[in-house]
Amino acid sequence: ENLFSVRMRAAKENDGDERGIHISGGEGLRLYHQIQELAEELLQKALTHERGKPDTIHLSIEKVKENPVFVPPISIKNHEANTVEGGREVACQLLRNIGISENSIQSALQHMKKPKSIRGAALIDEVSGLRLDQRGDKGVRVSRMDWDVESLRFMQKSDSSLVHQRAIEASALANKVAFYPEVVAELCWSDDPGYTTGYVTGQGIYHRIPCLKESGNASGGRVFFIRHDVQNIEDLIHRLERQPVLIGW
Ligand code: PML
Incomplete structure (x- = not known):
């Protein structure tokens, strides 16, 4: 069906x-x-x-x-931070540990800081930090993913953050993105001025980090760090936007 x-x-x-x-x-x-x-x-x-x-x-x-691909969920780790400085430092350190270059991390922070947020995601090179998609302000809009209902229920038993609607939706997207081997890591926080928790994914973990921006600040977005040796970026963009993915088993 x-x-x-x-x-x-x-x-x-x-x-x-x-x-x-x-x-x-x-x-x-x-x-x-x-x-x-x-x-x-x-x-x-x-x-x-x-x-x-x-x-x-x-x-x-x-x-x-197309038939959906089943993607088993990555694990969730909740971090602590009380200040934006602290939250950003957690995020940057995680990205460094994943192997993202300092240039690329700084480039990502610039993309997230733009006064007019990029609607979708910016794809940048994990080494140079150069933007790889040609989508400008629109960015790449990841779509056609959802949690498999039974698998989400199962995950909710072991992780209480998956009761928040935001975390459910954001983690479905992050799981889809993390499934593609060309994507090394993701950094995200919301452009919603009232929502300051964001995340870093990489090496099979969804790291939730509080305090990634000041409350009242309307800038945010998503950056995907792409393997330096990526072959076909257009094909990756096509799969991010169009391939149906269900998160679960
Ligand atoms: C979380 O709560 O796990 C992070 C949510 C990020 C929200 C991004 C968005 O909705 O724009």
């Missing part, structure tokens, strides 16, 4: 920026008879988000023809 990709994105109008201001988004992969439930959940999320009332809501539902 085919899966359907159900996606929502809500935005507020913004003079001078045709994309508007991102308010909320979300997505999942479901069977036909489960579409309505997820669509209602996503619509509810769009209509009641603490960032305010959206001017536009896009809800798209699309049959996925």
Whole structure:
């Protein structure tokens, strides 16, 4: 039976920026008879988000023809930090331990600091820090992934952070990204001014780190550190955006 990709994105109008201001988004992969439930959940999320009332809501539902790949989840480690300086230091140290160069780490921090956040992810070289995708402000939008419901329930028994909706969604994305051998690591924190926890993934661990930015700060995003010897970046981008992936066993 085919899966359907159900996606929502809500935005507020913004003079001078045709994309508007991102308010909320979300997505999942479901069977036909489960579409309505997820669509209602996503619509509810769009209509009641603490960032305010959206001017536009896009809800798209699309049959996925390809069979999904099952990707076993990576483990979760919760770190501690009380200051932004401390949180950033944890993130940078983890990236160094994974083998990311200092240049590349600094380049990533620059991408995350831009006043107008990149919508999707920026792909950068793990050694030089040079940007590898040609997507500008749009970036690469990872899509078509979801937790397998039973596997998520199982994971929730051993990790309490997976009760937060944010962590569930972000870890589904991070698990998909980590599945591709061309991606060495990921750094992410939200562009939502009210959400300051972010993560680093690499070497099979999702590291949750509190305090990666000041509350009230609206800059954030995602950076993927790509193997220096990557052969075909366009093919990787295609899989990140289009290949259906279920996280679980
Ligand atoms: C986002 O929603 O934009 C990123 C959220 C990162 C969530 C990290 C976590 O809570 O595990």
